[in-house]
Amino acid sequence: MxxxxxxxxxxxxxxxxxxxxxxxxxxxxxxxxxxxxxxxxxxxxxxxxxxxxxxxxxxxxxxxxxxxxxxxxxxxxxxxxxxxxxxxxxxxxxxxxxxxxxxxxxxTVPSNVENVNVIDRKEFEMTLEWEKVNNRSDYELEYNDKIESVPTPGGSSVVYRVTPLSSGTEVFFTIYTVFEGVKSRGYNFSRVTIPSNVGSVSVIDRKETEMTLQWERVNNRNDYTYELVYGEKKEPIATQPDSLVVYKVESLSSGTEYSFTLSTVFKDLKSSGYKFARVTVPSNVEKVDLAEQNDTDVILKWDKKTYNYALECSKNPCENISITAEGNTIMCHISGLIPAANYIFTVYTEFFDARSSGFNYNHTTTLSNVTEVGVDRSLTQLTIKWNKLNKNDIYNYTLRDNHGTENNFTGSVMDDEIIHIYSHLTPGTIHSFTLFTVVNDVRSEGYKFKSITTIPCESFNWTVTNSSIVAQVNSSTRVIAENSTGNSKNDPVVDNRVNLQELYPGAIYNVSLWYDLDSEELLQCSHLLTLDPNSVLNLQCKYFSGGYGLAVIWDHPYGVMDVVQVDIGSQSFNRSSNESSRQEFKNLQVAHWYKVTATSFSGAKKSKMESLNCQTDPAGVIAGVLVFFLLVILICAAVYWWLRYGSAKQNKSPKPVDSKVTKKSYKLIPEDKFPEHFRNMSRDENRGFSQEYEDLSSVGIEQSSVAALLPENKDKNRFTNVLPYDSSRVQLTVNDEDNSDYINANYMPGYDNASKQYIAAQGPLPSTVNDFWRMVWEKRSKTIIMVTNCTESGRIKCEQYWPLDYSPCLYGNLVVTVKSENKASSWTLREFNVKDKSTSETRTVKHFHFTAWPDHGVPSGTEELIQFRGLVRQHIESSFSAGPTVVHCSAGVGRTGTLIALDVLLQQLDREKAVGIAAFVQQMRFCRPLMVQTESQYVFLHQCIMDSLQSKGVAKSEPLYENSDMIYVNAIALRQYENGSKI
CATH class of the missing domain: 2.60.40.10 (Immunoglobulins)
Known part of the structure; x- marks a missing residue:
């Protein structure tokens, strides 16, 4: 259908x-x-x-x-x-x-690739290569649950890097050829990544011929094996069930470094290899011999090998070990050992970080004696003291005296110093002792020593003349006599007789008696004795003051003499040894005979009195008669006036005039009058200067110096006669109980009575350098003027208180650094940075150091000092809110006073056109003793003013001042120089 x-x-x-x-x-x-x-x-x-x-x-x-x-x-x-x-x-x-x-x-379905090669392989990646299929260019790679498209550049083959992968792992791949979205059936293959190296290798046991290695399994995989390569050997190592792999390497050489390579192996693939080096234990020394020993030292020796060596002590520790090589023998010196102690010395050979098992050597040290005993001696007591041996409590001691009596001391219950006192002894007696060291009931051979009790020097009958000291003494073998000039006599005591001859007249001798006991010189006692001074020589008189005075002249005697006392009638004068040997007596009677006596004194000792009868000038008798008759006439006239007018007036007693001591008033000298004043003062060998300077000698001396004389401050004074007045002394801040407010320095006035413009200070001592910088810091001083050298004529005048170079130095709590230093022919200019360590505050201090002032006297001319003063004045006036200017020499009075006076007087001259030298020196001496210390410095100060006026055209042209031996020296200053304290 x-x-x-x-x-x-x-x-x-x-x-x-x-x-x-x-x-x-x-x-x-x-x-x-x-x-x-x-x-x-x-x-x-x-x-x-x-x-x-x-x-x-x-x-x-x-x-x-x-x-x-x-x-x-x-x-x-x-x-x-x-x-x-x-x-x-x-x-x-x-x-x-x-x-x-x-x-x-x-x-249609494309064909599979035929073969895949691995052209590069690593731990976490690999690179694959295959030939293109029919020159097709699209592929997919499947592995580890991942599918990746493979880009294919030009060429006949495809190269593709697969990453990231796991190390030491077999990876399964499938490669698909892709054409028009159609994939081939797939090419299957597997490849392996390189395994990782081990992380580290430890040596868990090491011996001379073997070592045991240990490492963690790589990735904790039990399917890995390992390969160890060293030298010519290659050893496979199977995996182990534990997470750690342990392997013993055997048949090695002692004390040898081995280089190892440990590889991880997986499916015939090895890792890059972990490289490491390890050493075997070195062999011990074969034998140790004793080379030398004493109570605290041991020297061991052994044959040298190509190793290093170390030694340790057991039972008793030892710290001081020195190991040296002498040829083919190693010598080890161990010191600081404890006597009578057992030691086990262990000698180790060392090779890199490996140490041998050690060779033991037993040794017992001997017991040493106490080698030093101190004895404090007095008339009837000997205090024996010694320090513990090695500061170790294990020692006990036994002290035996010459009577056989023993005293025992337990070191563990005694202080570091052990003391025993023998009392009720006879002065001047010798005692013998033996001190034994005892450890573990073992007694050392004993330290033997002797000592002698002291004797009282003052108990002997000392016969003192002007050249000898004689006395009968006991318990002495030698006598030393030293005077203040440093001269000394050192004579034996023969038959207990002191016989010191040819001594220095008038000198104070410190006579010390000594006893030579077993080559130790022991001081028995000391005694101060003053010799009689010699009498003055060539005492004579000369007419003076037109018959109303006498000039007594004499020659200073040989030896030490403080003063010469000259007496005429009721008049008595003292002339010091530093003053001229001439004394003028005024207000005597004309043509009158006077007995003149002269006695020299040294302390409380006086010489034989020398006397002379002298007559005042008779030419004054005539004038005296005329004056007598004139007085009679005036008296008669006064009587007549009183008889005539006196009854008409009321008798009124005159009000008494108050008498008080005041400062002497000195007039300012106008600058145009100063040249004439200078010439007048210079006449008769500077007689005017001498008289004016003598008037200043006693200024201020009645002031107290209580702080300077305190026991804790005495050692801070360079000279015993240069002590700061309490009223003007510089006081430091006291921060703790170890500090003091005292320093040998006074405030000084400046121009126009400005107070505390300067600080006059002595040159620092080694013990006062910190105090000096503390004063500079606390008083906020920005300028230091130094007018001395640290050493002059071989004597230390001042401690160097600044760093030697540009390295910072710590003075107390202050850090001082030299910032710059510029030297000229006559001075050096420095700049310091001063930092407070506590607060970090930093200040700048200028240091003006005049180096051309000679040890004794004054500079050779005035020009350089005037220029130096100009530099200082310029800096002072440019410093804002600065504290006082610190000026110092050695004692802080002579050169210091001259420099301060010059600075102030030149300011006065510039502003007032007049100058008052005597008035300012008087003002300074009320603040500190002996300012402008010598007459030569006083004249030099006038010459500086004179030359300054000359430079201004006020004075006539005259040569600059030159130092001259003709200048008188102040009596007080010269006496200080004679006593060794010249500034």
Whole structure:
């Protein structure tokens, strides 16, 4: 029936002039392989009478008859090429007619890659390579549940790096060739990554010929093995069930360094190898010998090997060990050992970090004696004291005297110093002792010593003359006599008799008696004795003051003499040894005979009195008579006036005039009058200067210096006669009980009575350097003027209180650094940085150091000092809010006073056109003793003013001042110089 309908339809179409067959709607790919495509479609128009023609390019038309009973046609196209895209046209055919055709494309499965190579392999990646399939360029790589598209650049092969992977792991791969979205069936293969190295290797046991290594399993994998390579050996190591692998390397050489490479192995792949070096234990020394020993030292020796060595002590510790090589022998010096102690010395050989098991050597030290005993001696007592041996409490001691009596001392219950006192002894007696060291009931051989009690010097009968000291003494073998000039006599005591001859008259001698006991010099006693001074020489008189006076002249005697006392009638004068040997007496009677006596004194000792009868000038008698008659006339006139007028007036007693001591008033000298004043003062060998300076000698000396004389402050004074007055002394801040407020320094006035403009200070001692900087800091001083050198004529004048170089120095709590130093011919200018260590505050201090002032006297000229003062004045005036200017020499009075006076007087001269030198020196001496210490400095000060006026054109042209031996020296200053305290 179906066929009939089809025929009817075809007839109908043919009657229309054209036959149209329907195309299939859709062709599906039911299956595909590399060479076969299985097609599937539904019959066109539902007409099973149709047949089909499949056309593809380059192939004959294929006629397809429908044989299936169903509505679906399945057709297999064989003999195709893999991975090829084919173009098909499927025609519906009926008889001679066919449809327009259904066009479609179909792709065959591409071929697999044939082989895959690994061209690079690492722990966490590998690089694969394969030849392209039919020059196709699309691939997919499947591994570890990942699918990656592989980009393929030009060329015949594909290279692809796979990362990240796990080290030491077998990875399974499948490579698909992809063509038009169709993948090949897949090429399966597996490859292995390189395993990782071990993390570290430990040596858990080490001996001379073997060592045991240990490491953690790599990745905790039990399918890894290991390979250890060292030297020519290669040892495989199987994995172990534990997480740690332990392996013993045997048959090694002692004291040798081995280089190892440990590789991890997985499926014949080895890691890069963990490289390490380890050493075996060195062998012990074979023998140790004792080379030398004493109580506290041992020297051991042994044969040298190519090792290092160490030594340790057991039982008793030892710290001081020195090991040296001498040829083929090793010498080990062990010092600081405890006497009478057992030691086990262990000698180790060392090679890198490996140490041998050690060779033991037993040794017992001997017991030493106490080697030093101190004895404090007095008239009736000997105090024996010694320190514990090695400060160790294990020692006990036994002290035996010359009577055999023993005293025992237990070291563990005594202080570090052990003391025993023998009392009620006889003065001047010798005593013998033996001190034993005792340890573990073992007694040393004993330290023997002697001592002697002292004697009382004052009990002997000393006979003293002007050149000798004689006395009968006991318990002495030698006598030493020293005077203040440093001269000394050192004589033996023969038959207990002291006989010192040819001594210095008037000198104070410290006489010391000594006893030489077993090569030890022991002081028995000391005694101060003053020799009688010599009498004055060539005592004579000369007329003076027109008959109303006498000038007494004498020669100073040989030896020490403090003063010469000269007496005429009721007049008495003292002249010191430093003053001229001339004394003038005034207000005497004309043409009158006087007995003149002269006695020299040294302390309380006096010489034989020298006397002379002298007559005043008789030429004054005539003048005296005339004066007498004139007085008579005046008296008569006065009596007449009183008789006539006195009754008419009331008698009134005059009021008493108050008498009090005041400062002497000195007038200012105008600058235009100063040259004439200078010439007048210079006449008769500077006589005017001498008289004026002598008037200043006692200024201020009545003031107290209590603080300077306190026991804790005495050692802070450079000279015993230069002590700061309490009223003007500089007081330091006291921060704790160890500090003192005392320093040998006084405030000085400045120009126009400005108070505390300067600080006059002595040159620092070693013990007062910190106090000096503390004063500079606390008083906020920005300027230090130094007018001395640290050492002059071989004597230390001042301690250097600043750093020797540019390295900072700590003085107390202050850090001082030299910032700069500029030297000129006569001075050096420095700049210091001063920092408070507690607060970090830093200040700048200028240091002006005048170096051309000679040890004794004054500079050779005034010009350089005047220029130096100008530099100082310029800096002072430019310093804002600065404290006092610190000025010092050695004692802080002579050169210091001259410099301060010059600075102030030049200011006065500039502002007032007048100058008062004596007045200012007097003012300074009320603040500190001996300011402008010598007369030569006083004259030099006047010369500086004179030369300053000359430079201004006020004075006539005269040569600059030159130092001269003709200048008088102040009596007080010269006496100080004679006593060794010249400033």
């Amino acid at each position: 179906e066929r009939v309908l089809t025929l009817v339809l075809l007839c109908a179409l043919s009657t229309l002039g054209q036959t149209v067959l329907p195309n299939v709607d859709k062709v599906s790919i039911l299956a595909r392989t590399e060479t076969v495509l299985t097609l599937n479609w539904t019959i066109a128009g539902g007409n099973r009478n149709y047949s089909y023609t499949l056309v593809r390019e380059g192939v004959l038309d294929e006629q397809i008859n429908v044989t299936e009973s169903g509505d679906v046609v399945t057709h297999e196209v064989p003999s195709l090429s893999p991975g090829t895209k084919y173009s098909f046209t499927l025609y519906t055919v009926f008889g001679e007619d066919r449809s327009t055709g259904h066009h479609f494309f179909a792709v």
